[in-house]
Amino acid sequence: MREFCTSHPSKTFKLRLPTAPRRPKAHQQPQDATLLHLKPLEELTFDPDGLSGGPNFVIQQLGRNFSAYFAGITVRAGRNDLYMVKSGFIKTLLDAAIELRA
DSSP: HHHHEEETTTEEEEEEEEEOOOHHHHHOOOOOOOEEEESSSSSSSSTTOTTTOOOEEEEETTEEEEEEEEEEEEEOSSSSSSEEHHHHHHHHHHHHHHHHOO
């Protein structure tokens, strides 16, 4: 098991995850708060060219229950890195666009 800490403006979360060879991890976060930088533990074995614009999902396990959530959209991907726009910022942008049309 590996422990990870992540923070949100209102609280800090501690995660205990089983070790997996291809599980991405947060890595050297960009200055832009809308982005999340993920780095696979091992270099990808395929060329990720074309992943930009694609959705990213998180699968969360709580006890015996699993839930899937939209996490964001890929904006840049390489064999060693992936950058995505976080879903909360996408929702804020969409809400603002809807508000402007109303």
